[in-house]
Amino acid sequence: MTTLTVPLDKLVPISRFGRGTASAEFAKVEDNKPVTVLRNNEPVYFILNEHDYRHFRELEEEVRELRNAEARRQVENKEYVKTFNSVEELGDYLDAI
Structure with missing residues (x-):
């Protein structure tokens, strides 16, 4: 099993993307620090910058x-x-x- 370590301030529940706050979540993305999108407390997506x-x-x-x-x-x-x-x-x- 692979271990995944992400900063807590980069964890975002997927429900936030349905509330019109997606742009604020995208703004958290930095070099070498993707935003981790959670569904049922499991990472399902990673948002990377270019x-x-x-x-x-x-x-x-x-x-x-x-x-x-x-x-x-x-x-x-x-x-x-x-x-x-x-x-x-x-x-x-x-x-x-």
Whole structure:
């Protein structure tokens, strides 16, 4: 289970958005401090500013690139890895090459 830590002044019940106070809640958003919207005392939405949104998108792209590089590395290394279930199977393979 992942632990989520947010400042108490950034927790907002979802009901506040139906009372015409949404702009005041949006104004609470700061760099690295999203507003956490709660429903039934559980976080369901996070309101980010543009700076943080762009930062997270960049991080997602970096992770995607790292995963792709790792997948390519595994494919490249797989060509040099062969698994044998017995010594006889290894011998048959070596005789064939």
